[in-house]
Amino acid sequence: MKNLWIFHHYATLPSLNGHIRPYNFARHLADTGISTTIFAASYQHFSDINIIQDDSKYLVNNEFDTPFVFVKTPSSKSGGVSRVKNMLAFYRNLFSVSKQYAKEHGKPDVILSSSPQPLAMIAGIKIAKHYRVPCICEVRDLWPEAIFLATRIQGNSLIGKFLTAGEHWIYRHGDALIFTKEGDTDYLKEHKWTTDQGGDIDLNKCYYINNGVELSSYYEQIKTCKLDDADLNNNKFRVVYTGAIRKINNVGNIIDTAYILRSNPDIEFLIYGDGNEAESLRRRIVDEKLMNVKMKGFIEKKYIPFILSRSSVNLLNYSQTEYNWTRGNSSNKLFEYMASGRPVISTVKMGYSIIDKYNCGIELDEHTPEALADAILQIKEMPPAQYERLCENTKDGAKDFDYKELSKKLLSVIMQSIAIKGSRS
CATH class of the missing domain: 3.40.50.2000 (Glycogen Phosphorylase B;)
Structure with a gap:
C-alpha cells in the first residue's frame, strides 16, 4: 500500500455539502493499493460548522472508510480578515498536526496539496521535502488571477507582483501540477514560465484532471x-x-x-x-x-x-x-x-x-x-x-x-511522481 496525504482546506465529509472531490478520489484509489488520509480545516466553509470546539489541535474522523484529519482553524464566516486568519491557521497548524499524525500512523509516500488556498500548496511542498516524497499541487483556481478579477488589486501593483511571485514559486517547486481546466497551461505560457520559452516550469509535469461527478x-x-x-x-x-x-x-x-x-x-x-x-x-x-x-x-x-x-x-x-x-x-x-x-x-x-x-x-x-x-x-x-x-x-x-475514470488519471500521476522522485534520490 502507498500512503497518500491530501491537503485540501475545504474538504468535507461525504455526508455534508461542500468539496467531496478528495473523498471521491480516495474511495476509488483504495481499490488500486493507495491508502488516503485527507487533511482539512475544522471550520467547514459551506456549513458554518466548526468540528473542533475545544483546545485540540486536530481531530481524526474515521466515520467513513477514509480518515479525515481536521486541523483546528477559526471561523471565516465574516470573510475579509477572518478568512485570512483562517487560511493562516490551517497553514501554520498543518506542520505540527501532520508531524504528530506521521508518528502515530506512518509517513506519506506522496502528498497531494490542493488550492485555491495557495498556502496549503506551500505547506505541502515543504512537508513533502521534509519526508523526501513528491508533492503534487492541484490548481483548482488560478490565484492570484482570480483575486485580480474580483477585487481592485492589480497584477502590476506591489502586492500583485508579490502574489504572482509566490504563485510562480509553487509551480516551480511542485513535483507535478494538476490543473482542473484543460487550458490552464496557457496561463504558464502567457507568463513565459515554461522551459520551452526559457523559463523553469516543464510542461511535462503538468496534467489535466477536471472536476466530475460520482x-x-x-x-x-x-x-x-x-x-x-x-x-x-x-x-x-x-x-x-x-x-x-x-x-x-x-x-x-x-x-x-x-x-x-x-x-x-x-x-x-x-x-x-x-x-x-x-x-x-x-x-x-x-x-x-x-x-x-x-x-x-x-x-x-x-x-x-x-x-x-x-x-x-x-x-x-x-x-x-x-x-x-x-x-x-x-x-x-x-x-x-x-x-x-x-x-x-x-x-x-x-x-x-x-x-x-x-x-x-x-x-x-x-x-x-x-x-x-x-x-x-x-x-x-x-x-x-x-x-x-x-x-x-x-x-x-x-x-x-465519472470519478472512477478521473481517479485512474490521478493514479497515473501519483505513480509517475513517485517513480521520478525515487530515480532522483
Whole structure:
C-alpha cells in the first residue's frame, strides 16, 4: 500500500455539502493499493460548522472508510480578515498536526496539496521535502488571477507582483501540477514560465484532471431521492437552474429571459437555490407579474439529480465579466447537468469547450436575455430525434468525468511522481 496525504482546506465529509472531490478520489484509489488520509480545516466553509470546539489541535474522523484529519482553524464566516486568519491557521497548524499524525500512523509516500488556498500548496511542498516524497499541487483556481478579477488589486501593483511571485514559486517547486481546466497551461505560457520559452516550469509535469461527478451515486439518487414537486411532472418545457443566487451567477438574466418568453405558455422557468439576491428577484417576479418563473428556494443536494433529470434543458448561467472563461470550465454543476442526460445552455462561450466537444448543448456568444431566449426556443423547437441525440451526447459525455475514470488519471500521476522522485534520490 502507498500512503497518500491530501491537503485540501475545504474538504468535507461525504455526508455534508461542500468539496467531496478528495473523498471521491480516495474511495476509488483504495481499490488500486493507495491508502488516503485527507487533511482539512475544522471550520467547514459551506456549513458554518466548526468540528473542533475545544483546545485540540486536530481531530481524526474515521466515520467513513477514509480518515479525515481536521486541523483546528477559526471561523471565516465574516470573510475579509477572518478568512485570512483562517487560511493562516490551517497553514501554520498543518506542520505540527501532520508531524504528530506521521508518528502515530506512518509517513506519506506522496502528498497531494490542493488550492485555491495557495498556502496549503506551500505547506505541502515543504512537508513533502521534509519526508523526501513528491508533492503534487492541484490548481483548482488560478490565484492570484482570480483575486485580480474580483477585487481592485492589480497584477502590476506591489502586492500583485508579490502574489504572482509566490504563485510562480509553487509551480516551480511542485513535483507535478494538476490543473482542473484543460487550458490552464496557457496561463504558464502567457507568463513565459515554461522551459520551452526559457523559463523553469516543464510542461511535462503538468496534467489535466477536471472536476466530475460520482455517476453510480448520482443515478442511485435519481431513483431513491425523488422530490414531490408538481412542476417537475407537468407537460411544460422546463428550463431549470440550480445553484447560488449571487451577483456572479447573474440569475437576474434568467428573469429577464422569462419576461421575453412570458407569452409562451409552454415554457416554465424553475430556479432552485438561494443567495443574497434571491429576495430582490422574488419581488421582481411579483412586480412584473411573471407567471412562467418560480423560485423554489434552497434544496438539499441529494434531490438535485432527480430535479435535473426532470428538466427539458439546464442552464449554466454565469457572468461573462466576473471570471476568465477562455481556459475552460471546471464547474461541478456542468458535470451534474451532463449526467442528467438533458441538454445544457451556457450563457458564456468557453475556451476548450466541453459542451462543444460532446455536442451536448449551446453556448451563447452574447450574454443577453434575447440570446438566451433564442437558445431556449432553438432547443424546444428541435425535431424529437435531434433533441434525443443531444440528450444521449450529454449523458455519454458525463462518463469521461465519472470519478472512477478521473481517479485512474490521478493514479497515473501519483505513480509517475513517485517513480521520478525515487530515480532522483
